[in-house]
Amino acid sequence: xxxxxxxxxxxxxxxxxxxxxxxxxxxxxxxxxxxxxxxxxxxxxxxxxxxxxxxxxxxxxxxxxxxxxxxxxxxxxxxxxxxxxxxxxxxxxxxxxxxxxxxxxxxxxxxxxxxxxxxxxxxxxxxxxxxxxxxxxxxxxxxxxxxxxxxxxxxxxxxxxxxxxxxxxxxxxxxxxxxxxxxxxxxxxxxxxxxxxxxxxxxxxxxxxxxxxxxxxxxxxxxxxxxxxxxxxxxxxxxxxxxxxxxxxxxxxxxxxxxxxxxxxxxxxxxxxxxxxxxxxxxxxxxxxxxxxxxxxxxxxxxxxxxxxxxxxxxxxxxxxxxxxxxxxxxxxxxxxxxxxxxxxxxxxxxxxxxxxxxxx
Numbered sequence: 001x002x003x004x005x006x007x008x009x010x011x012x013x014x015x016x017x018x019x020x021x022x023x024x025x026x027x028x029x030x031x032x033x034x035x036x037x038x039x040x041x042x043x044x045x046x047x048x049x050x051x052x053x054x055x056x057x058x059x060x061x062x063x064x065x066x067x068x069x070x071x072x073x074x075x076x077x078x079x080x081x082x083x084x085x086x087x088x089x090x091x092x093x094x095x096x097x098x099x100x101x102x103x104x105x106x107x108x109x110x111x112x113x114x115x116x117x118x119x120x121x122x123x124x125x126x127x128x129x130x131x132x133x134x135x136x137x138x139x140x141x142x143x144x145x146x147x148x149x150x151x152x153x154x155x156x157x158x159x160x161x162x163x164x165x166x167x168x169x170x171x172x173x174x175x176x177x178x179x180x181x182x183x184x185x186x187x188x189x190x191x192x193x194x195x196x197x198x199x200x201x202x203x204x205x206x207x208x209x210x211x212x213x214x215x216x217x218x219x220x221x222x223x224x225x226x227x228x229x230x231x232x233x234x235x236x237x238x239x240x241x242x243x244x245x246x247x248x249x250x251x252x253x254x255x256x257x258x259x260x261x262x263x264x265x266x267x268x269x270x271x272x273x274x275x276x277x278x279x280x281x282x283x284x285x286x287x288x289x290x291x292x293x294x295x296x297x298x299x300x301x302x303x304x305x306x307x308x309x310x311x312x313x314x315x316x317x318x319x320x321x322x323x324x325x326x327x328x329x330x331x332x333x334x335x336x337x338x339x340x341x342x343x344x345x346x347x348x349x350x351x352x353x354x355x356x357x358x359x360x361x
Contacts, residue, residue, distance in 0.1 A: 037062055037237035039093030043200040045191040052156040056136025057088055059096050059104060064088040064234035066141045066148060068164055069250060069355040070175060070211045071343050072226035079327050080215055080224055081113035081343030082173050084148065084164055086141050102128025108143035110166035112173060112215060113342045118331045119217065121168035157182045159206050159230060175213035177228055179206055184278055186260060194239060194264050195272050201235035207258040207278055227252045242267045245360015247294065253352040256280035263294050265360065277318055291315055300329045305361050307340050322348035
């Protein structure tokens with residue numbers, strides 16, 4: 001399904017969308033993310049996170065998202081993917097204004113993937129009029145009828161249980177998300193560096209969701225179960241001007257381990273990246289770019305772009321060597337700021353499923 005005026009969950013944050021920021025924003029970095037963040041709050045190390053408050057919006061920062069991916073199967077073992085994302089962007093610094101003067105713009109993305117099809121849609125809203133937003137106390141993130149809604153009694157330390165739903169003309173899903181393990185602070189205590197300079201975000205995840213519900217494509221519903229991953233991130237300037245995009249993975253191992261990896265691509269080829277290995281029982285381990293080798297294996301041409309849709313990932317210190325392949329190599333979000341995002345499976349020293357997002361190609 002084709003959309004218009006879209007951008008990725010991390011690329012939305014740049015600012016030409018509905019904001020009239022013009023061509024300069026588009027020309028600098030990925031969707032303007034390398035531009036100055038003067039007037040917006042800065043991301044600094046050592047922040048103490050507080051829940052449920054941090055499940056809600058941070059309007060003094062320029063950009064923010066609530067992002068869920070789910071790896072699902074039906075009763076016959078057929079694989080599916082589901083994506084749900086709510087973005088917030090402040091188009092001007094300063095305290096929130098009321099009504100149509102509000103500086104917040106909201107956008108939603110929803111997608112489903114099967115081996116033979118990839119569907120997506122999007123929605124837009126202006127802040128201040130109740131069409132979209134996030135309530136931290138009860139936890140409800142919504143745009144129009146799409147929502148991620150806490151179910152009583154919700155646990156603030158797990159953001160569970162929740163109901164997740166979205167619909168479009170040719171697909172829909174309603175999923176219940178449960179988790180028994182707490183949130184994971186990414187980076188150094190939630191401070192996630194994006195370059196060797198000042199670019200950074202506040203970033204935490206809930207990688208432990210189990211999912212159960214109904215997914216429909218072309219009005220043909222199926223019962224599905226699986227695993228889901230929530231990412232929460234906010235910042236004011238997450239990319240440097242010489243960074244063109246990123247490659248990001250969230251991996252669910254059959255062993256119960258979880259792994260988040262990202263690589264910020266720099267124009268000089270000296271890419272910056274990080275990751276976190278999350279053990280089933282025990283502390284998570286931070287990984288630096290020196291620990292991670294990410295090698296593209298297969299290139300898929302989509303709309304004249306060459307996209308690396310299969311990867312070899314190696315982390316010697318964790319005895320990891322795997323090859324990641326997509327459920328559907330054409331999981332292309334063909335929007336105004338296009339990107340690739342879809343479910344993957346992997347095998348080698350470890351096996352499992354996950355999600356891959358790639359921007360800036």
